[in-house]
Amino acid sequence: MSTKTLVNINGKVVTPELATVSVFDRGFLYGDSVYEVTMTKNGIPFMMEAHLDRLESSASKIGLPLPFNRDEITNQVINTVKELGSTKCYVRIVCTRGEGEITLDPTADQVGNFILITKELPEYPRHWYEKGVWMVISDVVRNHQRSTDPSVKSGNYLNNVLAMGEAKRAGAFDAIMLNHQGMVSEGTTSNIWMVKDETFITPPLDAGLLGGITRQSLLDMGKNNGLKMLEENISPEQIKAADEVFLTSTTKEIVPIVKIDDQIIGNAQPGVNTRKLHVMYQELMENHYKSEKSRLNI
Ligand code: PDD
Numbered sequence: 001m002s003t004k005t006l007v008n009i010n011g012k013v014v015t016p017e018l019a020t021v022s023v024f025d026r027g028f029l030y031g032d033s034v035y036e037v038t039m040t041k042n043g044i045p046f047m048m049e050a051h052l053d054r055l056e057s058s059a060s061k062i063g064l065p066l067p068f069n070r071d072e073i074t075n076q077v078i079n080t081v082k083e084l085g086s087t088k089c090y091v092r093i094v095c096t097r098g099e100g101e102i103t104l105d106p107t108a109d110q111v112g113n114f115i116l117i118t119k120e121l122p123e124y125p126r127h128w129y130e131k132g133v134w135m136v137i138s139d140v141v142r143n144h145q146r147s148t149d150p151s152v153k154s155g156n157y158l159n160n161v162l163a164m165g166e167a168k169r170a171g172a173f174d175a176i177m178l179n180h181q182g183m184v185s186e187g188t189t190s191n192i193w194m195v196k197d198e199t200f201i202t203p204p205l206d207a208g209l210l211g212g213i214t215r216q217s218l219l220d221m222g223k224n225n226g227l228k229m230l231e232e233n234i235s236p237e238q239i240k241a242a243d244e245v246f247l248t249s250t251t252k253e254i255v256p257i258v259k260i261d262d263q264i265i266g267n268a269q270p271g272v273n274t275r276k277l278h279v280m281y282q283e284l285m286e287n288h289y290k291s292e293k294s295r296l297n298i
């Protein structure tokens with residue numbers, strides 16, 4: 001493993017070589033798990049409360065008991081990244097339904113596993129932000145809400161893995177996934193936005209997507225600052241005819257998209273509205289870290 005990494009398994013911090021769980025774990029066997037990805041800066045977790053809310057919501061929607069409560073999880077994050085000692089850390093929290101007999105029955109006797117992976121978060125390539133990226137629209141359909149609900153951040157990412165594979169084979173950065181009605185849902189690990197006539201538009205939650213924490217922060221921040229923010233269904237034709245397109249996620253923040261399939265977006269450069277939103281968001285992030293530092297007494 002090239003980057004500095006530590007793993008916390010059920011409260012015990014070990015190096016990656018010693019980080020193992022049973023092959024009978026249901027996360028491994030069936031993707032029967034939930035997870036969250038956040039990051040820390042100078043030891044301060046980013047949007048921890050929102051990530052805990054979503055972790056609890058994901059777990060409750062699939063009836064998976066969480067092995068630790070909110071304060072315990074926050075403390076595990078703070079203590080593990082402290083041990084890693086990097087200024088910026090990636091944090092992945094995975095809770096599985098645990099190990100037991102091989103059976104699909106989720107009510108069978110089993111003990112859940114808590115796994116926290118933290119590693120140094122590298123600076124992403126400048127060109128993503130300065131020149132923008134190319135996405136393809138995937139043939140793989142995002143899960144139907146009555147299948148594994150996309151609002152659950154579960155270990156079932158095979159469709160997204162396949163969509164990402166399609167993008168990589170085409171030489172693209174990533175893929176945009178459509179829902180079963182052929183409308184835009186989201187990226188494989190990000191939410192998708194477009195700007196048309198100075199209005200920011202992202203698909204509504206009922207398009208079948210993960211309620212991204214970055215997505216919600218941007219909707220709130222934009223509205224508080226008088227920007228026009230809409231949650232509306234977007235067709236592939238509409239997104240290709242947008243003035244600007246971008247993706248959002250916790251670790252990547254806001255990445256401009258300048259080409260979709262073989263369609264150039266706008267003037268093939270990151271748009272001014274996208275840049276403006278990113279500057280505002282980075283200020284929000286800094287303010288958030290400051291208030292979390294005092295709230296969590298770090
Ligand atoms: N992914 N949609 C999907 C399917 C995601 O997996 C993610 C996050 C997002 C963006 O959510 P947020 O803004 O809360 O990060 C949207 C994380 C980063 C991951 O799996 O690495």
